[in-house]
Amino acid sequence: MSPVLEVTGLRTHFHTRAGVVKAVDGVSFKLEQGEIMGLVGESGSGKTVTGFSLLGLVDPPGRIVEGSVRLNGTELVGMSERDLRRRRGREISMVFQDPIATLNPMFTVGQQMRMALESHGSISGRAAAARSEELLTMVGIPSPRARLRAYPHEFSGGMRQRVAIAIALLHRPSVIVADEPTTALDVSIQAQILATMRTLATETGTSLIWISHDLAVVSSLATRLAVMYAGRVVEEGPTADILRRPRHPYTQGLIASLPAMAEPGAPLTQIPGTTPSLLSLPPGCPFAPRCPRATAACAAEPVLTRDGTRAVACFHPAEPA
């Protein structure tokens, strides 16, 4: 079976006055139907820009300079804005981090859902209301019919995020990119949204890319993980395998710094150093300056090499189990 989404060698660069910021610099992965993949990394590792690149929503001065994004077999890179627009919302859609900032405060939830529905062909008011109500029910909003007439400020943060998810699901897209959709929410609400998303993905057959800096959240949801560092995917594989036996030193550092991994009361382990500036990356492996296992070989750039179900971009990876 061919993958729903296939990303190969994606590079998105920002041409700024200070120089070229290589926010995404060689990202490749595949997404099967109904699969949930986690995209993990620190702030500034290029996760969000990767997400925007998939939808062709990178704002200037950013631009996809190289690579391919194939959605249901169709190449999206280089496609006209008009054709891209038709696919957004219908084949691929996105949920954002902050549900307070995403919904337009001036329109009722029903109006916003209707606008999203009308953007892909005309639909009667009654049909739009029925479909919107169905979706609100699906994401777990109580008394959905009445809530269609409510404004975003009349919802709690968690409920707003559910509305945003409902809007993203309106046209049953094959892929949803979820960019840290639970980060701005309470922990208890987080768990509810995670559960809802998992159920929805299974029920509708939608594939999910879950972007997060929080390895603990992603690992409870995603079947597969891609770990990003400095605009590249450095390790990829089934979640359980990566958690049990991380191969890339960066992934090892990430997992070791999880609070759950530490003895209670003991200081948390951290990766020494900080994320490099994407403006002036050193040649070779971008993680080498922080890496405990770096050698002279790391002056060359490592390539993501596949070995069975797992892939890693490192000259000195830990042995797989």
Next chain:
Amino acid sequence: MLGFVIQRLLQAIMVMAVMSVIVFCGVYAIGNPIDIVIPPDATQDLREEAIRRLGLDQPLWKQYLTFAGNLMQGDFGRSFVYNIPVLELIGGRLPATLELVLISVLSATVLGVSLGVYAGYRPDSWLSKTIMAVSVLGFSVPSFWVGLILILTFAVNLGWLPAGGRGDTVLVWGVPFSFLTLDGLSHIVLPAINLALFKLAMMIRLARAGTREIMLTDTIKFARAAGISEAVILRRHLLKLISIPIITVFGLELGSTLAFAVVTETIFSWPGVGKLIIDSIGVLDRPVMVAYLILVAFLFVLINFTVDLVFALIDPRIRAGATE
């Protein structure tokens, strides 16, 4: 909503009451109107008779009460100079100012918002840069100079448009309007442009700043991610999100232009209230000055009240705040 309206009405009444005191005392402090209403060679008896007749021998507070009492009955007094009721005098001039100001402020807003949204949407295009450069001119060139240049160019040298006056008017419900006749319209073009330029520049800047800010927000990105077309995003999402500051400035500009279109009205000899008030100040026609200033205060209160109502209609969050 009803509570909000009542509260605003009470506030308006308070503002009007305070304004009437300030205006009355302020005007009382300048000059002696007696000198202009009777000839300088009048006898002392005649003089004192006139002072008594006008009530100028009463203490200030008593004069104010008489004035306020008459005001309640809609009597603004008689002009010292023209010797006709002030309301009639101002009422005869107001339509001219009203049509000039409404035409210029409305067209400045419609054009300014369109240009500003474009300049904010495509900030790097040469057209946007031209629009912004021209808007700087609109800000920095003094309006009397622009008026003179307009007359010099279009009336004197090219001879396309008349230099002053109102031209033919048509009565609508007994009120004369110029913009409904071709001749009147040709008379209104130059003063309207003159008045509109500054407001146009301001609307462009306001709309551009709002557009640039809003277009970068997640609200717009989310709408795009849902596949909503750029036309719908601009027309529905953006316009509504930038509308609050634009309506605020629209209201303020409308009020201040109605009250102080003096320069333009003088240059183009437009027979509006601005010219009337300048003439009245020149001859210390107190009743006209007081009535005019009270009318201006009333206009501002009315406009602000309307703007608040419009806010509540547009923004559900303001509406919610108003009902609580």
